[in-house]
Amino acid sequence: MYGTNEFRKGLKVELDGEPYEMVECQFVKPGKGKAFTRTKLKHMVNGAVIDRTYKSGEKVDKAQLTEHPMQYLYEADGQLHFMNTSDYEQVTVSKDSLGDQPRWLHENLEVNVLLHNGRPISIELPNFVELEVTECDPSVKGDTKSNATKRGILSTGAVVQLPMFIDQGEWLKIDTRTGEYVERVKR
């Protein structure tokens, strides 16, 4: 249980059996009333945000979350399949619930899957992934300085901005946090 004095942004709590992340919390005290903490809680699966106010001293349940390293296998019918690398159990996560994360998933990529009472609710990607350029305009030689970029498509279908000197078929290191090109890699 978390008391109101432990409330902070990012806290993972459980309400009516559902996992929420605290996205806002503020100490408030009406002129003639008790102290409260006003919070906004975001459902960790469907993203719905609710307002909840707690009286000082009240408690909220901790969300029972566990994190497991898993390998991405494949997509079928809007479901992404992952395999737990320690017990080879498979789990599925709805593609829609992961926002723009699936665009970096390639076969055998190791990710951390967050489970709430055994139900997968989100994934954590590695900071960098290596992907092949499947489509882009031919390179412009010698242009290594200018800030000009061009559009390219990677093997996972992700659309990214690339420097002018990149060619189709090259392998690139991409930062999944920003979606930006980092460098060329040898394969």
Add this chain to the structure above:
Amino acid sequence: MSDAAYPPFRGRRTTIAEALAEAGGQVAGRIGKRAGETTLHDESETIAVTLDSDVNDGDWVTGHLERAQDGTHRLASIVVLAPSRTISPDPHLPEKLPRLRARAEIVQAGRTFFHENGFLEVETPSRVRCPGLETHLRAFPAGQDRWLITSPELHLKRVLAAGAERIVEFARAFRDDERGPWHRAEFLLVEWYRAFEGLEAIEADCVALVETCARAAGRDVTLPFERTTVREALASRTGLDIAVLSARDDLERAIAARGHTTSHEDSWDDLFFRAWIAEVEPTLGTERPVFVHDYPASQAALARTRREAWGEVAERFELYINGVEIANAFHELNDPDEQLRRHEADRAARREAGAPVYPLDESFLAALESGMPPASGIAFGLERLAALLLGQEALDAISAF
């Protein structure tokens, strides 16, 4: 002894801005070294410089500022006035200085407003026998049988009873257990009172004060303020009508149905605030400042009450701007018998809640017994207003410490 390491500044000092205008001069300021660039700054200016001798980041120095042919600036004949031997304990204070200046302008404008309107500025004690009895306020102990005030209200009313008709205090108030973006354990509380006047006069003061402070902050707030009541504000946001939900259990069911957590220990007021804080407060005054009138009588504190067709209300208003409570005004209770009853009820509530029970303020009660003229008054969070006017979202941003 340390005259060599910490020499005094001698001679005529030129600010950096003046030296730039006059193509050189004896300047004094602080050295900054970031990412290969060396700067010198004082309150007037920050410029990139080259140095003719090596000094450290953070050192206070003096020297002669010269402009080279290529337009760069060079500091010559450098003397270290105060070396920086460690990092500052207040790393964010330098960047706050412009905001502290703006805040000071706003507070000064507020003071001038009261002086120009015939208010007597008084100073009352900060260390008292009774720091106020409102159930939810915690005072800091200040020695044997003494506490720091949570508001200057009780003493100011003694000044009213003595015959001063318009009074104001720029008081420092202290409240334990209060910390958040809009709460600090000690803060500037501006309280003013008008004898023989009602809440309309206090509303007019608020409008004029907000406009005055806004001008001091370089902004223009001449919007008409809005006016609503607690009942209307709650009903329009939630559909809950406190006239109908006057029974505690009815209110609990209604707000639980809106998804709020409730507890069997909640009083009617607690339940009310759960909905009010989550659903109403953040929306108040977001377009224009709003006066919220007629609080439930259970939240009257030191205000008169009045009977409306649907129930008893406190003659009290709060001013909200951008969802932040700025001020709380009372049509002041001056009936000593009713005042004593409320104080005793507050003391009983404190005892029940396990909170410290402060003694009755006998001198305040005696002042009412001796006769206090009918009056209205308000406690106004001038720092909150200043922070909002300066585009900040927390009091810390406009406080030095």
